[in-house]
Amino acid sequence: MNKQISFKEAVTILTLMLAVLGWGVIGFGLSPQIPVLTVIALLIFWLQIRGFEWEEVMKGISQGISTAIVPIFIFLLIGTLIAVWIQAGIIPSLMVLGFHLISSHFFVPSVFMVCSLVGLAIGSGFTTVSTVGIALFGMGSTLGINPALTVGAIISGAVFGDKMSPLSDSTNLASAVAETDLFDHIKNMMWSTIPAFIGSLLFFFFLGQSNKATSLAGIAAVESSLRQHFSVSFWAALPIILMFACAWKKVPAIQTLFVNIFLSVAMIFVQNPGFKMQKLATLIESGYVSNSGNKT
Structure with missing residues (x-):
């Protein structure tokens, strides 16, 4: 200017x-x-x-929009991913598996650890919260855990993983602005991030002890409802494995989301051969709407 x-x-x-x-x-x-x-x-x-001059103003607006296009596009794809993951039974399968693997007494610190690892692997806190976080939140509600505490553990773990991941957009941007090596930047962040991680883990461990689990009958009722309305199977692990594989190969976020969405859509049509394209379009545009009748 x-x-x-x-x-x-x-x-x-x-x-x-x-x-x-x-x-x-x-x-x-x-x-x-x-x-x-x-x-x-x-x-x-x-x-x-x-x-x-008006031309200068428009140039500034164009530059600002161009910077935000990729994050906005990723947010749109994440919304689609959440919808097809639910319809394909991926998130319900995670919930059912979690009911059998995670004890309610250690649920909150487990949530923090899981979200930290997933965020670290995929480099996106928003994706972690929107996918695995949804499943963990549903499990916490069923187990009678304080929703605020569950959400805190989910977001804290996702933010930690995002911050320390070499695949994170914000971490790469910070190192680029500082004109330093990416992994040197991550190593320097460990001086403050690792103590915060340990302190948070201890905090969630002790605070989570005060929660009491709901009855086994309540968990069984939710699990029965999930199995009745969704396809719950080990095949649900395929999109999750694919996401970790793409992260390991350092595939960009947009390509990773597209491939995962296509695989999830294919699973939907395999599970429901009569599934209509119009219904898929509505699912992508408006998200998944539950008709199970189970409020939990």
Whole structure:
């Protein structure tokens, strides 16, 4: 740009933008779209007052959008992945397996460890929360674990795995901005991240002891409902193995998600030969809607 903005002015404008966003979303309870559009309009108006040419403003908008395109595309694919994973019985199968493997007394620290390992392998905290996290949350609800504690363990583990993964977009971006080697960057983060990991694990271990499991009859009822409405089998492990294999081979996130979605869709049609393409389109567009009648 031809014109320069001082650091003080930039901080002032950023503070005002955040204030407008917070005022709209928190103060008035509006959906984020309206405050965001308001901030964009005010920002463009301010740039015009400062004497910036319209071409410069449009160039800045284009650059900002181009930076966000890939993350937005990944978010869309993750939404599709969640829907087809549920329909194909992958997440229900994880829940059923977890009922037999994880003790309720050690459930919370187990959730933290599992999400940490998955996040570390695939390099995406959002994907971890949206796939394995959903299954673990459903298990926690059935076992009578405090939902807030379960969510805390899921998100904490996913964030740790994402932060320390060489496949993470944010970790790669940070090392690129700092102009340092990726693995040197990860090693330096360990000085603060490893103590935080150990402290969190101990925290979830002791805090999770105060929870009591629900009756075995309640777990059996949920498991029966899952088996009745979904295809629960060891074949559900295929997409998960594929995701870990892609992570091991350092396949980019978009390709990994596409391949996993195609495999999951193929499993849906194998399990339900009469499954209609229209229903698949609705599943991808609107997500999975349960009709099991079981609120848990």
